[in-house]
Amino acid sequence: MEQRNADAADVGVKxxxxxxxxxxxxxGNDQASYWDRVGVAWSNRDGGYTVQLHSIPLSGRIVLSRPKARDEA
Incomplete structure (x- = not known):
């Protein structure tokens, strides 16, 4: 029963x-930071988030940022 509810919630995300x-x-070494896009996240009705990562970073940190017009996919 739980699995079906989770699947139904994911359908709207697409x-x-x-x-x-x-x-x-x-x-970076020169005090610059390198930002690589690795995924997206959607808000859920219950206040949580669904995160879809296209790759998993081995180092650094993951930052969630609101999309700009050119970033939306």
Whole structure:
């Protein structure tokens, strides 16, 4: 029963724009940070988030940022 409810909630995610873009942020040697897009996240009705990662960073940190017009996918 739980699995079916989770699947039903995921169906709506495919047709919505993401709430956040997930970036891997790594600090560089020259005090610059490198931001690589690694996924997206959608808000759920219960206040939580569904996160879909396209890759899993081995170092650095993951930052969720609101999408800009050019970032929406």
């Amino acid at each position: 047709n919505r724009r993401p709430t956040f873009i997930a970036y891997q942020v790594r600090d």
